[in-house]
Each structure stands twice: as C-alpha cells, then as structure tokens.
C-alpha cells in the first residue's frame with residue numbers, strides 16, 4: 227500500500243512539508259495491523275505521528291529521558307495516544323510556559339505545536355491510531371547541542387541524596403540550594419550555559435543565582451551581617467546534609483544579585499544573544515537551586531552531582547542586566563506595610579507596574595535607560611495560576627503584550643529568549659499582572675520565599691543596545 231499525504235494535510239502546507247522532511251524510512255511496505263486509510267485522510271503513525279513525537283516529545287520521552295514513558299515505538303505511543311491527545315490539546319505537553327502562538331511575542335526554540343499539528347494528532351487518535359508502514363524505523367533523535375570545550379564546569383560541591391519532603395504541597399519533592407565558589411579573580415561574562423543533571427531521573431529544574439557574599443541582606447532585620455553569614459547559618463541547620471532547603475530563590479534571607487542560568491528538562495545548551503553576556507563580579511559566588519522530583523524513583527538510591535557549565539568571556543559588546551523585579555516581595559525589604567493575598571478566593575490578582583528607573587537596584591545609573599528586552603523568566607509559587615507582562619511605550623500609548631503565561635506551572639521554569647528583542651527606554655512602562663488561587667489558604671498569603679508564600683516576579687533580561 228502506498229501512503230500519500232492526505233488531502234487536508236497537504237493543504238496544511240508547511241506542516242506536511244516538515245513532517246515528510248523528517249521522515250527517513252521507505253514510503254511503501256507490506257501492511258501490518260491497522261494501516262490508516264489515505265483516501266479518508268487518517269494520519270498514520272509511520273508517516274505523521276513518529277516525526278511529530280520525535281520533534282516535539284522524544285527530547286524527554288525517550289529511553290533514559292526525564293519523562294516517565296518513551297515514545298520510541300508504535301506500541302507505547304498508541305498506549306499513550308489518548309492522554310497525549312488531551313495533554314497536547316490543553317497545551318500542557320510539551321511543557322512550555324509562554325504563549326508562542328504569535329499573539330504575544332515569538333520565542334527562540336519554542337516547544338509549541340501548530341494548530342495543524344494538534345489536529346493531526348487528534349485525527350490519528352479518532353482514526354483508531356493506525357500504524358501505517360510497520361516496517362519503518364523511528365526517525366533518529368537529533369543530538370542535543372552542547373557548549374564548546376572552553377566552558378568551565380561548576381559542579382555541586384558534593385553528591386547529594388535528596389529526601390522527599392512528604393508534605394501536602396511537596397509530597398515527593400526536595401528543593402535544595404548548594405553554594406558554589408567559582409573563584410573568580412576578575413570580572414567575567416556568562417555568554418552561554420548548560421546544565422548536566424547528575425541523575426536525570428530526579429533533577430526537575432535548576433536555577434543558578436549569583437550572590438555577593440559581602441552584601442547585606444535587609445530582609446534579615448539585622449540578624450546577619452552579610453550574605454556569607456546567612457548562607458553559613460542555613461548550611462549549619464542540617465549539618466549532616468549538604469546545602470540547605472530553599473524554594474522561591476536562594477533560601478531565606480539570601481540576597482541574590484542575578485540569575486545567570488536556568489534549566490528545565492529537555493533544554494540543551496543555551497546562548498545569550500550574540501555579543502551579549504551577564505556579568506559575574508570577582509568574588510561573587512553562585513547558589514544552585516535544584517528541584518528534585520522523586521515520584522517514580524526511590525530517593526535513597528540517588529546520588530546526584532549536577533553540574534552547570536558556563537561559557538565565560540573577559541568582555542562582551544553588550545552587557546545583559548538581569549532585573550528580578552517583584553514589588554510584592556520587595557515590601558519585605560522596606561518598612562512599608564506588607565501586601566497580602568486574601569485567602570479562600572478562586573481568583574486573586576496582584577498587578578504592578580514599573581519603569582527602568584525602578585530597576586536601580588539591578589542596573590547602575592551609568593548604564594543609562596535604553597535597553598533591549600531580550601528575555602524573561604516569569605516566577606510564581608504553587609498558588610500561582612497565570613501571569614502576564616505588557617509594555618507601554620509612553621504615557622497614553624497602547625499596552626502591548628510581551629509575555630503571557632496562561633497556565634502557570636511551578637515545575638517548569640526557564641528563561642525564555644525572544645526571537646526579536648524589544649527596545650525600551652525611560653518612557654517604557656512594564657505592566658505585570660499575577661493571578662492566584664487561594665481557595666486552600668486559611669490566612670492571608672504573604673510574600674516570601676517559602677512554599678506557603680507567594681511571589682509576583684518577572685526576571686527581565688535587558689541588553690545594552692549595540693552602539694549606533
């Protein structure tokens with residue numbers, strides 16, 4: 227039997243081209259099992275679904291990958307066909323936080339199925355999930371990209387055996403921070419990064435913060451003279467276990483100065499836009515936050531030694547400033563009355579707005595007020611449901627959507643880099659709106675770094691514009 231692209235798929239143009247371009251095997255063979263009917267337009271596994279799951283799913287759903295099952299063959303893909311269709315249509319799989327439909331920013335390496343691809347998968351399930359050409363082998367999975375050999379290794383100081391928290395909100399999770407001294411004697415710029423999980427079965431996300439040991443953490447109310455003292459205190463809380471518990475950032479009272487790298491499963495090497503990089507000051511240290519998720523693994527068998535690899539340059543054309551702005555949590559640093567989210571409500575909103583001048587903690591005045599917004603990292607905790615960033619280029623101008631997270635998922639966090647940066651200046655106003663569900667809370671939800679607190683943070687990656 228010969229398989230032609232069904233008519234409606236041929237009409238879907240680009241999708242069909244893409245799909246057939248990835249298709250490596252022969253186009254005809256003897257029948258085996260349900261084969262699909264080209265005349266009625268039912269997509270088949272061999273021709274349509276195998277390339278689709280290879281492109282969008284098998285980066286994680288493959289043997290030895292992070293996901294709990296592998297789309298490496300027809301049988302498994304068929305078993306998971308119906309739940310997969312649901313997850314694809316709900317856009318919960320593949321995991322990707324920001325809307326990439328084109329309605330609100332376009333993104334580098336977006337994990338995003340086109341509407342036509344979603345339809346194809348649905349039509350395959352509706353058509354009885356035919357195999358098509360059963361003799362055809364699976365398309366080869368592309369190798370993940372890695373950094374060059376000049377990248378430096380920044381490993382956790384010592385292997386760690388995670389311990390599930392066993393609480394209601396984190397039954398099989400452990401959030402742990404590890405202090406790492408990269409021993410920088412001169413300023414360096416991070417131009418790219420890569421995370422190599424020690425045990426990919428359990429490492430669910432990694433956030434890498436920069437921390438100045440001598441900085442003074444105002445949140446501690448004078449209890450600690452320096453970040454160094456805070457981190458020593460946290461490390462001493464559990465002397466028999468490396469690192470300390472942390473959730474929202476680098477741990478209670480640790481004042482962070484930047485976020486040079488983030489990682490979620492399925493992400494390979496990441497490069498900052500050409501010519502740009504994030505500065506690390508001499509003496510600055512790093513705190514690696516690792517989220518361990520042990521739903522399917524006996525934690526006692528784990529000895530994780532996750533490494534971050536950093537590509538460092540002595541100088542860059544354009545420095546990237548990492549702004550971690552969150553007026554909700556910043557009130558902890560001031561003597562002002564705290565805001566809180568009312569408990570017992572299905573929808574609570576926390577809006578804020580700011581201009582570059584409000585980012586003076588993160589950007590020295592000498593850097594000016596004109597930048598290119600090259601990337602964002604949205605961040606809420608477990609009661610977060612959605613958040614959104616829009617930009618207004620001056621008083622009375624329309625607000626333009628810049629990043630929209632319609633279904634916030636704490637378990638999937640990463641920096642999202644734009645395909646095309648947006649120029650901002652002193653007149654630009656950043657509008658952020660965070661949405662929460664507080665139905666399970668019995669007391670007002672306060673800002674903070676713990677599992678029971680909330681944040682309303684957008685990390686903004688602002689590059690100095692190229693000189694004209």
Ligand code: HEC
Nearest residue numbers: 282283285286292293294309310313318319320321491492
């Ligand atoms: C970036 C990694 C990654 C990619 C890409 C990915 N998945 Fe997943 N998937 C996971 C992980 C991890 C889980 C386990 C549950 C969790 O941790 O969220 C999962 C769980 C699932 C589940 C079961 C739970 C649910 O949400 O229904 C389905 C179905 C699924 N994935 C389908 C898919 C399909 C179909 C694709 C491609 C279109 C895909 N996934 C792409 C990582 C990924």
